[in-house]
Amino acid sequence: MYSKKIEEFFRKSDISVGDRIAVSSVKGEFEGLLMPRVEGEQDVLVIKLDNGYNIGIGFGDSKIKLIEKMKARKAPPKQEKTDGEVAILGCGGTIASKIEYRTGAVYPAITPEELRMTFPDIGKIAGIRSKSLFSLFSEDMNAEHWKIVADAVADEIKDGVEGAVVMHGTDTMGYTAAALSFMLQNLPIPVVLVGAQRSSDRPSSENEMNMLNAVYCAKKDIGEVGVCMHAGINDDFCHLHRGTRVRKMHSSRRDAFRSINSPPIAVVDWMHGRFEALTEYKKRSPAGSLQAKTKINDNVAMVYVHPNIKTKLIESLSGYDGVVLVGTGLGHAPSNPFNDKRVHSVLPAIKGLVDSGIPVVMSSQTISGRLCMRVYTTGRLLMEAGVIGDGADWLPETAYAKLCWVLGQTKDAKKAKELMMTNLAGEISGRSPMMEEY
Amino acid sequence: MYSKKIEEFFRKSDISVGDRIAVSSVKGEFEGLLMPRVEGEQDVLVIKLDNGYNIGIGFGDSKIKLIEKMKARKAPPKQEKTDGEVAILGCGGTIASKIEYRTGAVYPAITPEELRMTFPDIGKIAGIRSKSLFSLFSEDMNAEHWKIVADAVADEIKDGVEGAVVMHGTDTMGYTAAALSFMLQNLPIPVVLVGAQRSSDRPSSENEMNMLNAVYCAKKDIGEVGVCMHAGINDDFCHLHRGTRVRKMHSSRRDAFRSINSPPIAVVDWMHGRFEALTEYKKRSPAGSLQAKTKINDNVAMVYVHPNIKTKLIESLSGYDGVVLVGTGLGHAPSNPFNDKRVHSVLPAIKGLVDSGIPVVMSSQTISGRLCMRVYTTGRLLMEAGVIGDGADWLPETAYAKLCWVLGQTKDAKKAKELMMTNLAGEISGRSPMMEEY
Numbered sequence: 001m002y003s004k005k006i007e008e009f010f011r012k013s014d015i016s017v018g019d020r021i022a023v024s025s026v027k028g029e030f031e032g033l034l035m036p037r038v039e040g041e042q043d044v045l046v047i048k049l050d051n052g053y054n055i056g057i058g059f060g061d062s063k064i065k066l067i068e069k070m071k072a073r074k075a076p077p078k079q080e081k082t083d084g085e086v087a088i089l090g091c092g093g094t095i096a097s098k099i100e101y102r103t104g105a106v107y108p109a110i111t112p113e114e115l116r117m118t119f120p121d122i123g124k125i126a127g128i129r130s131k132s133l134f135s136l137f138s139e140d141m142n143a144e145h146w147k148i149v150a151d152a153v154a155d156e157i158k159d160g161v162e163g164a165v166v167m168h169g170t171d172t173m174g175y176t177a178a179a180l181s182f183m184l185q186n187l188p189i190p191v192v193l194v195g196a197q198r199s200s201d202r203p204s205s206e207n208e209m210n211m212l213n214a215v216y217c218a219k220k221d222i223g224e225v226g227v228c229m230h231a232g233i234n235d236d237f238c239h240l241h242r243g244t245r246v247r248k249m250h251s252s253r254r255d256a257f258r259s260i261n262s263p264p265i266a267v268v269d270w271m272h273g274r275f276e277a278l279t280e281y282k283k284r285s286p287a288g289s290l291q292a293k294t295k296i297n298d299n300v301a302m303v304y305v306h307p308n309i310k311t312k313l314i315e316s317l318s319g320y321d322g323v324v325l326v327g328t329g330l331g332h333a334p335s336n337p338f339n340d341k342r343v344h345s346v347l348p349a350i351k352g353l354v355d356s357g358i359p360v361v362m363s364s365q366t367i368s369g370r371l372c373m374r375v376y377t378t379g380r381l382l383m384e385a386g387v388i389g390d391g392a393d394w395l396p397e398t399a400y401a402k403l404c405w406v407l408g409q410t411k412d413a414k415k416a417k418e419l420m421m422t423n424l425a426g427e428i429s430g431r432s433p434m435m436e437e438y
Numbered sequence: 439m440y441s442k443k444i445e446e447f448f449r450k451s452d453i454s455v456g457d458r459i460a461v462s463s464v465k466g467e468f469e470g471l472l473m474p475r476v477e478g479e480q481d482v483l484v485i486k487l488d489n490g491y492n493i494g495i496g497f498g499d500s501k502i503k504l505i506e507k508m509k510a511r512k513a514p515p516k517q518e519k520t521d522g523e524v525a526i527l528g529c530g531g532t533i534a535s536k537i538e539y540r541t542g543a544v545y546p547a548i549t550p551e552e553l554r555m556t557f558p559d560i561g562k563i564a565g566i567r568s569k570s571l572f573s574l575f576s577e578d579m580n581a582e583h584w585k586i587v588a589d590a591v592a593d594e595i596k597d598g599v600e601g602a603v604v605m606h607g608t609d610t611m612g613y614t615a616a617a618l619s620f621m622l623q624n625l626p627i628p629v630v631l632v633g634a635q636r637s638s639d640r641p642s643s644e645n646e647m648n649m650l651n652a653v654y655c656a657k658k659d660i661g662e663v664g665v666c667m668h669a670g671i672n673d674d675f676c677h678l679h680r681g682t683r684v685r686k687m688h689s690s691r692r693d694a695f696r697s698i699n700s701p702p703i704a705v706v707d708w709m710h711g712r713f714e715a716l717t718e719y720k721k722r723s724p725a726g727s728l729q730a731k732t733k734i735n736d737n738v739a740m741v742y743v744h745p746n747i748k749t750k751l752i753e754s755l756s757g758y759d760g761v762v763l764v765g766t767g768l769g770h771a772p773s774n775p776f777n778d779k780r781v782h783s784v785l786p787a788i789k790g791l792v793d794s795g796i797p798v799v800m801s802s803q804t805i806s807g808r809l810c811m812r813v814y815t816t817g818r819l820l821m822e823a824g825v826i827g828d829g830a831d832w833l834p835e836t837a838y839a840k841l842c843w844v845l846g847q848t849k850d851a852k853k854a855k856e857l858m859m860t861n862l863a864g865e866i867s868g869r870s871p872m873m874e875e876y
Contacts (some may be wrong), residue, residue, distance in 0.1 A: 137816050139770040140781040142745045171766035175745050251768045251807030301751065304764055305740040306838060307580045307613050313739065316754050326742055328609035330689050332577040342576040367805065369689025378575050400744060 006059050006302045013066060020068040023047060025061045030406035066434050075115050079123045084162030086126040088115060089152050091170030091176075092135035095196040095207045110167070117209050125215045125270055125413045127159070133206045137208070138169025138176070138195075143298035143404055146176055150183040153191055154292040163189045163218025164309040165211075170248055170256070171197040173227060177243035178401035181225040181425035183294045186285040188373065190222035191384045192240070197254045206230055206254050213238040216270035223282040224425070226265055229257040237274065242281070244427035247367065260368055262429060297321055299408035302400045303332045304365065305346075314349035315343060322416070323360045324402045326396045331362040331371035331389060347381055354386035357414045362389035363396035388420050396429045402427060441480040448729045453504050462484060463500040468493060472771045476706050516555050517561045522600030524564040524656045526553060529583070529614075530573035531607030531723050548605070557646050563653045563708055567599070576607025576614070576633075581736035581842055584614055588621040589631055592730040601627045601656025603649075608633040608686055608694070611665060615681035616839035619663040619863035623722040628660035630678070633667065635692050644668055644692050651676040654708035661720040662863070664703055667695035673711065677702035680719070682836045682865035685805065698806055699831045700867060722836050735759055735845035740838045742803065743784075750788035760841045760854070761791060761798045764834045769800040769809035769827060771814045785819055792824035797854045799841050801826035801834035826858050832865045840865060 002010070008155055015021060015034060022031045023045060025326050032055070035046040044056040045064070090110045096380050110130045113303065132185050133152055134145065153164050169174060175191050184191060194214035196207030214228040217240050225243035241259045252255035263278040300322040301312070317323050335347035354360050361372055370393040373379030389399070399420075406419045423429070440448070453459060453472060453697045470493075475486040482494040483502070489632055528548045548568045554561050572583065591602050598720050605615060615631050622629060632652035634645030652666040655678050665682035672773060680698045684798055688694035701716040736761040741751070755761050765771050774783035792798050800820065801810055808831040811817030827837070837858075844857045861867070 016528040027672055032760050124756065134778065134780075136778060137770070137773075139743070139766045139816055140772045140774055140776075141779065142772075142780070142782060144780045146745075171770055172745055248804050251802050251804045251808055251809065253807065256804065298746040298748065298859075302742050302744040304740050304834075305577070306740040306835070307584075308842070310739075312757075313754075316751075328577045329466065330684065331852065332575070332609055334578045334580070335575075336578055338574065338578075340572065340574060340578065342572075342580070342582045343574065343577075344580060364689050366685055366689045366694065369691065369694070371689065376575060378577055388772065396742075397744070399827075401783070404746070421481060426741075 001042060002045075003059075006043065006045070006120050008027050009059075010065070013064070014069075015064070016069075019066060021047070022065045022067050023057050024063040024065075025057045025276065027055075027057055027061075030055060030057065031067060070374060077123055079112075079116070079127055081123060081125065081127045083127065084217050084219075085129050085161045086165060087153075087156040087159075087161040088128055088130040088165045088167065088215075089149065089156070089164060090130070090132040090135060091136055091138070091141070091149060091168045093167060093195050095167045095194055095211060104130055119211050121212055122215055124161070126211060126219055128215070136169065138172040141169075141172055141176065143179070143296045144400075146179040146183065147294050147296055149176065150180055150292060150294040153180070153184060154290060154294070157189055161189060163215075163220075164191045165218050166191065166193045167211075168193045168195050170197055172245045173257075175394070175397045177225055177227050177241075177246055178395070178398040178427070179296065180407060181243040181427070182402055182405040183292065184225060185291040185293060185424070186289040187223040187225070187282070188285045188287050188290055190216045190218050190220055190284075191225045191243075193227045194244070197230070197252060197256055198424070205264050206235070210238060212270050213224075213268045216275070217266075217268055220275055221283050222248045222265070223284040224265070225300065227257060228268060230254040231264075237267050237269040240266045240268050240402050245395065245396055246424050247397065251290050260395055262426070263372070291403075293409060295408035298404060300324065300400065300404045300407060302326065302396070305410075308344075309334065309346055311344065311346055311349045314346045314353065317353060318356060318358070320358060323358060323406050324396065324400045324403055325350075325362050325387070326362060326365045327362050328365060330369075330375055330379055331364055331373045331382065332376070333382060335378045335381045337377040337381060347385060350387060351385035357376045357413050358402065359407070359413055359420070360387050360393075361399050362387050362401040363394060365396070367395070369393065388417050389418065392421070392428045398427045439474075439480060440483075441497070444481065444483070447497075447502070448722060449484050450503070453502070453506075454507075456503060456519075458506040460503045460505050461487070461495050461500050462493045462503075465493075465495055465499075468495065469505060492739055493598075500782040515561055517550075517565055519561060519565045521565065522657075523567050524601045524603060524653050525594040525599040526566055526568040526603045526605065526653075527587065527594070528568070528573060528818075529576070529579070529587060529604060529606045531576055532607060542696075543593045557649050558782040559650055563650060564575075564600070564657055566653070574607065576610040577767060579610055579614065581617070582736045584621065584839075585732050585734055588618055588730060588732040589616065591618070591622060592732070595627060595728050601653075601658075602629045602785040603656050604629065604631045604654045605649075606631050606633050608635055611695075612685045612833070613678075613835050613839050613849050615663055615665050615684055616833070616836040616865070617843060619732065619865070620843040621730065621734065622663060623729040623731060623860075623862070625661040625663070625720070625729040626723045626725050626728055626876065628656050628658060629663045629681075630655045631663070631665045631681070635668070635690060635694055644673070647673055648676060649709050651706045654713070655704075657707055659721050660703070661722040662703070665695060666706060669702075669705065675707040678704045678706050680864050682863050685833055685834065685835065686813055698833055699808070700864070705780060724869040731843075731847060733846035734842050736842060738762065738845060740764065740834070741756065742839055745817060746782075747784055748770065749782065749784055749787045752784045752791065755791060756794060756796070756846060758796060760845050761796060762834065762838045762841055763788075763798060763800050764803045764823070765800050766803060767808075768813055768817055769802055769811045769820065769825075770814070771820060773816045775815040775818045775819060785823060788820065788825060789823035792816045795851050797841065797845070797851055797858070798825050800825050800830075801837040803811070803834070805833070807831065826855050830859070830866045836865045
């Protein structure tokens with residue numbers, strides 16, 4: 001919020017957040033969009049410059065002139081499709097809304113009318129209903145939010161929607177997609193997460209393409225959780241990724257999302273009616289068969305194994321209900337099988353956690369490839385200590401979301417281990433002929 | 439070690455570790471190589487089966503027959519090249535030696551003769567000298583080992599070698615390569631790390647090709663630390679990667695090593711005399727100009743940011759001298775700028791570390807792409823809290839090795855920040871025209 005003094009000035013000058021203004025100050029002359037003040041000094045104006053950066057300018061020093069009002073809204077395009085509706089659920093993120101994102105507003109409303117205005121072709125693909133669950137940067141989301149999304153999808157399924165699209169920030173979209181994959185079993189509809197890497201005031205039409213393709217996927221005969229995102233840096237098609245197999249692999253590129261250790265489910269291009277499967281996928285389960293197992297345990301740590309990792313760091317995890325190690329190579333952590341005096345083994349500390357009943361799950365920082373803890377002594381020692389994961393080809397993030405979910409289902413360590421090592425949603429695949437041997 | 443009883447039986451039967459034996463036991467009939475017993479039950483024979491797996495068989499139950507002695511060693515091929523020598527330094531790992539790895543022996547000797555026997559063409563490329571520094575799985579290595587390697591390379595340089603090759607396990611080769619890049623400045627020779635993903639008793643000639651190309655690189659006019667590994671799944675060429683840019687991106691593939699956010703330095707194929715630069719690189723510094731700054735601080739933590747990450751985990755880092763966060767997206771961690779009651783911010787805990795004088799450095803779990811913490815509120819809040827890294831495109835592992843090194847050079851937080859943000863060894867690049875905007 002801006003100070004009362006500024007708000008008063010805005011009211012008198014007919015300036016609102018989102019309007020284009022010119023500011024003359026001791027700092028110089030600036031022109032850009034007036035942003036809301038969500039943090040910090042209330043007497044400092046925040047202007048989004050045309051280069052995309054925000055600048056703060058003290059109000060006291062400044063002369064402010066209105067350049068252009070935020071455009072008045074046109075009437076949204078009409079709904080054309082009137083068969084089964086697709087539910088669009090908002091969690092925030094760049095995809096959410098043109099104007100609102102542009103100005104940085106926090107809780108974009110997403111009425112069906114606003115969605116049709118932002119994505120004019122949406123009504124050609126599906127009838128839509130919509131709901132904003134919350135609006136957060138996805139890095140702020142946690143297991144509580146995963147549960148809100150899962151419960152909301154379950155409610156929409158009860159209401160008979162044909163598909164669900166979840167608008168989501170990109171940073172942790174992979175984690176949420178994996179979590180939903182375990183929480184929502186026997187899905188009678190597709191659940192498609194969608195985001196955008198780039199704000200929609202940029203020339204690229206990325207978010208529109210992602211959104212329309214996501215809605216298109218949500219009408220298909222799919223009974224899985226997927227992520228629909230740009231497949232290349234051109235605006236030609238999207239990939240639908242399996243929720244347990246997808247990872248953000250670049251901080252800024254539009255084609256940042258990649259399927260790992262598995263092909264994407266499909267190539268998707270709504271405009272040309274393309275939905276080309278690249279691998280097998282689950283079809284819709286019969287209506288009424290949904291199993292919403294949304295209990296989840298957030299008291300799970302994820303630990304990156306690295307040179308110099310300290311025993312005390314592992315020991316400090318004794319208060320958690322589960323631990324995912326992001327190990328090296330085939331699933332390793334310093335174990336010192338040869339008793340070299342310079343090596344600091346974390347094996348006893350890991351064994352200590354396991355022995356105290358805390359499931360410890362392995363994954364690999366190589367991202368790609370399969371764990372194989374039988375090849376080298378290190379892996380065998382970790383397995384003997386009770387570390388779970390040998391043979392799995394899951395992503396670290398998927399292993400993490402799965403362990404949170406498993407520990408929401410059971411407190412029994414043996415049962416937890418069984419569940420972890422059972423493929424539930426495509427997160428563990430059989431060895432493929434493509435797989436090279438060790 | 440095996441029990442005295444078994445050793446005695448071996449002696450009488452002329453069986454040694456490495457021999458091929460047949461074992462008939464209650465478990466069935468097995469044939470394979472006798473492995474050494476490095477751990478566990480001393481009365482259990484360990485046999486490496488032809489499928490690559492080890493099996494343990496109780497000695498008491500078994501009938502044991504010698505099938506084939508480990509082949510007697512032929513005389514090694516002669517040294518052909520007699521100009522400047524390449525120093526080959528052994529740290530262990532799969533690359534080290536054929537027979538020794540095959541049997542799992544722990545400290546492969548690497549005399550020049552043995553190297554020429556294992557890699558018969560090596561003498562055509564360079565005169566070699568060699569030294570085993572230690573022999574470890576690389577996941578067991580830490581900053582102390584980095585220093586041993588750096589000091590050994592510095593000694594070899596003083597002795598006037600033409601180049602250095604470091605035989606190294608693959609799991610943490612990227613970390614070591616990055617650390618050496620900072621520790622050894624103004625290099626008058628190339629320092630080339632090399633490893634193998636597959637044991638050399640497999641049909642693939644990977645380790646031989648990697649090794650020969652590494653030695654070939656070590657004779658070039660290069661003044662950098664590099665990693666020379668397979669570039670594809672065929673045996674056609676290697677890539678020489680910059681030490682600060684390389685990462686193991688697959689748990690088992692031979693072409694697991696990739697340059698990130700940068701092209702490899704060169705395509706390398708010694709057999710056809712190919713050394714094709716793919717980017718600019720430093721040439722050899724003049725003799726005598728080496729700056730070996732090998733002091734390093736191992737009291738640095740690396741923390742993976744994830745949903746549900748706890749404040750207490752960050753707070754527990756107060757005993758470290760530095761922290762590297764592996765954040766989400768453009769460099770984020772839960773910061774709750776919108777004060778959503780369900781969000782658990784780690785921002786105050788991060789600020790607490792910074793305020794107590796501990797440098798906190800950002801990196802991204804997307805692996806690829808650049809940090810840009812100015813785009814979203816989360817990043818700006820982290821920057822305001824003092825988190826270092828905005829604009830850097832370093833790997834998490836490189837940021838980690840660099841912070842260990844920086845904190846070995848200075849205890850001053852401001853100086854540490856300056857050093858971190860200064861490109862020292864290609865770990866931070868300028869924005870390229872290829873870089874997409876946010």
